[in-house]
Amino acid sequence: MALSKPTFFTHLRTLTRSQHLLHQAPAPPIVTLRFLSFASPEEAAAERRRRKRRLRIEPPLSSSSAARPQSQPSKPQSPQNPNAPKLPEHISALSGNRLNLHNRILTLIRENDLEEAALFTRHSIYSNCRPTIFTVNAVLNALLRQSKYSDLLSLHRFITQAGVAPNIITHNLIFQTYLDCRKPDTAMEHYKQLINDAPFNPSPTTYRILIKGLVDNNKLERAMELKEEMTMKGFVPDPLIYLYLMVGCVRSSDPDGVFKLFEELKEKLGGTVEDGVVYGSLMKGYFMKEMEEEAMRCYEETVGVNSVVKMSAIAYNSVLDALCKNGKFGEALMLFDRMTKEHSPPRRLAVDLGSFNVMVDGYCIEGRFKDAIEVFEKMGDYRCSPDTLSFNNLIEQLCNNGMLADAEELYGTMGDKGVNPDEFTYGLLMDSCFKANRPDDAAGYFRKMVESGLRPNIAVYNRLVDELVKLGKINEAKAFFDLMVKKLKMDASSYQFIMKALSESGQLDEMLNVVDTLLDDDGIEFSEELQEFVRGELRKEDREGDLGKLMEEKERVKAEAKAKEAEAAEAQKRSAKAAVSSLLSSKLFGNKEGEKESAVNEMQSGQEDSGKTELAESNP
């Protein structure tokens, strides 16, 4: 195994941990031999005979169905089309070596070494132990959970090219990915393909993912259509589907839509909706229509003594939110109290992180910020712990209400609680410090953000530099420009802003220094407009010609570098050629040509490997 396809391995990495694991896998010697030149011509011939025999025992689909009488149209396979999508493997394929592989990859995922898990999966495609679609799905899912979208799509492309047939779970993961990336149209194109081409049906989860994703991407109309479509296909939309759509209606201020959906759900369920998740949205619908009495009656029916409605923490939270946001804070407090009393983990979970977030907001709406902090700190008593978002939420409230000191104190406790501040946290504190006339602390928060490996967006950077320049701190602004110019995609206006500041403080040489950086930046074009601006600034000191000089010089340096590069490439080619010719004798470490040769041999003796060569070359 370790010796197979060495040229491919060099594309990857040198020995990795998974390869090490691979060595422990019992590998039948025959398969190992397949990838090597055979020890003797006899052995090679024997292997060819074995393959032919296998083909005879398991004739390809086309010949077997052609031999069968035509009176069996019930067979859904369409062997006449070689491009017809393959059926995914059955779960029974997950056995023996392939199950071992599966478990090893699951272990890597559990250890959170996703890079290794993905690499191992790709790697195995070329081994004697192909990963099953179940293993691939596990890796795709792990990548999705960590928002590693490009890695996910790249692995998916890879297994598709390698001919690993996807199953419905694979498709669902891809839908989820595109929807999470705010690409609902791409997701829907994939859905269309699934409906048209796949040899299996969507699952109820397919519709949950698509409808939720469409709603979250502001495509409520399309989501509604999909609900109808799933009904036509015989799927039963459940409370979850209706919840997603009702939330969508609330967001787009469509109370009538909420009512209509609720009635429809009620009818489908025979008159009562026992699942509590939908009631918060229903109440919000009433509040939106100024039907306060109706809203509160609904509230009573949901949580009153005679209620048959089952409330989870999340269902409660949505009701709690409806109360807080609509002037019913007293009721909210009572409900929250009841929730905490009902809470007895692990048996009954009536509050969670979200309950506290909602209450924090509720107190803040009432202007009771100290109480907001207090309830936030109570979380621990109920085995809940705040995350970055809930910290940010409270920090934002405090910052916006003149309580910067409390916000900073709260920020200070994040570390102890093992919660990491993110870009939003630092941006908030930076802005608030500027507002409080503490520019140095503001700049300090920005710097801290960059130092902790976070990537501020250009807007935060612009606010920082803007404030610093306003305060006459041009040099500091320039220092941040230098710090960020390589890390951010600076746009023309950000360049122009710092140039203008430098020029206006009489630092034309520093300005030209920025122009120099701009000329090296491939991400931006030095537009005619921008050039005219620079010339204008230079003209103030009769240095208009300096720009031309700088640009000419740049051209010259670039041309020189290009020539050098070409020379280096030529030299590398020569040395590569030399290396290749010295290796040609050894088939073991064949060059590209060598690899192609052996791949061609393989394809002549068996069909199952087709597509491999293309893959090996087109992948990193």
Next chain:
DNA sequence: ATAGGGTTAG
């Protein structure tokens, strides 16, 4: 031993 169950803050 493959997805998936919901709410609320940017």
